[in-house]
Amino acid sequence: MEPRRRDQSADRLTPTRAETGRAIVIEPWLKQSASRAASAREADMRTPQARLEEAVGLARAIDLNVVEQGLVTLGEIRPATYIGKGKVDEFAGLVKSLEVSVVIMDCPVSPVQQRNLEKAWGAKVIDRTGLILEIFGRRARTREGALQVELAHLNYQKTRLVRAWTHLERQRGGFGFLGGPGETQIEADRRVIGERIARIEEELEKVKRTRALHRESRKRVPYPIVALVGYTNAGKSTLFNRMTQATVLSADMLFATLDPTLRAVDLPHGSRVILSDTVGFISDLPTTLVAAFRATLEEVIEADVILHVRDMSHEDAAAQSRDVEAVLGELGIEPTDKRLIEVWNKIDRLDADGRARAANLAERQPAERRPVLVSALGGEGIDALTKAIERRLGEGRLTLSLSLDPADGAGLSWLYRHAEVLTRDLGDDGRLAVTVRADAANADIVRRKYAAI
Known part of the structure; x- marks a missing residue:
């Protein structure tokens, strides 16, 4: 692991709850990306250190106690564990000595890689997507927010199902010799998740229609x-x-x-x-x-x-x-x-x-x-x-000059509610000269209600 540089200003907020666990944050960085570091800065792309500090901030946002953090430079991505065997063994020692319960990999980790790393380290492994989903799950306060987060989490979880319960392969089988092997555990899990996703999508569709009605009512105000x-x-x-x-x-x-x-x-x-x-x-x-x-x-x-x-x-x-x-x-x-x-x-x-x-x-x-x-x-x-x-x-609105009776308080009030009143002056003729700006729809209403000059 390369030497780390902690940004003391990255986390100024005192945690609101007790820590949820001790964590290590790992920022994998491909050598081909590192070789383009200078051109990346010119293109306003993030440096590896900046990405690491952001990942640490994400971990702290769910009250994880980050006890170790660092960059891991890779020559290539290993299909089984993402990082090389030497690094896996190195982090296994750190996880044990620092009593770490969670390892954050700030990159997309496949289900197989996640399972292999968890076995090697004896700790929970969370990739960047899982970490962001966890934060969103904690921050959601409304029913709609909770549904949206659950939907995203189930779609993510659906791709993480692995064949972990082979002993339950005949969980729900047929009868006789032609019944077949039955429904495996992974198929049952996938079906349950799919049914829950369908129910959430139906509820969110109702929310969407409600929001559309609210927008329509605001347009009528407008x-x-x-x-x-x-x-x-x-x-x-x-x-x-x-x-x-x-x-x-x-x-x-x-x-x-x-x-x-x-x-x-x-x-x-x-x-x-x-x-x-x-x-x-x-x-x-x-x-x-x-x-x-x-x-x-x-x-x-x-x-x-x-x-x-x-x-x-x-x-x-x-x-x-x-x-x-x-x-x-x-x-x-x-x-x-x-x-x-x-x-x-x-x-x-x-x-x-x-x-x-x-x-x-x-x-x-x-x-x-x-x-x-x-x-x-x-x-x-x-x-x-x-x-x-x-x-x-x-921009795109029409400016109209109007002449109102000074006693027409209701009419003036309507203009303030439905248009932008730019000027208002009492003329020598005793009439109230008002300049307003309104969109095309309201401009037609203004013309009908008042005498536009």
Whole structure:
């Protein structure tokens, strides 16, 4: 194992529960990847050490006590154990001497490899997908979240079934000489899992229909939807709390929140939007999770504005951004989507030179893609962000000039609820001159209700 370098700032949160076990975190790294390390940095890809530190953060997110961590450089992937026999024996000694109960392999491990490693080490082996599923299982609070996590876990578990109960091969056989060998244990397990998956999918389909009805009711109000997306621990929940004065759990840890939350936010010119906080993304996010959470992520797909929150104080900010864009791409949202606004968060953690570099880089971006620099924790830049949201919502909307009776309070109130009131002045003729901005659907209603100039 190569010498390790512990990042003391990677885990600032005091565990909320007693430790769930002692763990070793292993970051396998192919030599062919190591030989391209310099070009990888130029391409804003993660270094092996950065991936290891993230894996340690994931382990600590479920209260594992990480007693050892390190990189393992491989010449090739071994079909039986992923890593070589020498390393397997080395870790077997470490597991025994450190009294380790869990070994985290930050890579995809096949069922056969997992079984062989568990036999060799006498400890539970969890790969990256299993670890993320475990975190999601702990973080889910709503019924919908629990169902989505269970669905992803069952789809993952279905591929992990191995022939471990050969003595039960005739668990459910036929009769007579032509009955056949019967249903094996693995077939029974697969059938039970398949039945449970079908039931969960039916329940989630109901949730999906309910969400669709909610979206339709919001469209009738209507309030535009602004969705927060970003890498886990980028500060989405802190920004959500800052903008909505809510108290959603926000902590300096990976996947602090999981279930989506929606709150109303009033913009500078009086119009109201619904802000949606969604699940955080991560590199190599299991496809089973993306599929399971698609009903939730439809809030992002249907959003009028998408805020891509980035942690600009993180050394891998650019690589994290690419990972988020990859997941958004799976949802059909491309980086050139006009709804996207990049929010460069945690500028309070940058020194003066770092802030200047970030500001200069932002200024060099085209006006329509210019990011907004904020500190969700301190509140800096929030006003600029709300104005940017308002401008983006205003694109494609129609501006109308209206003349109202000053005594028509109900009519003015309706305008504030259904359109964006830009100006309001009392003219010399005693009439109230109002300039509003509305989408095409509401613009027609405004024209019918009021005299548009």
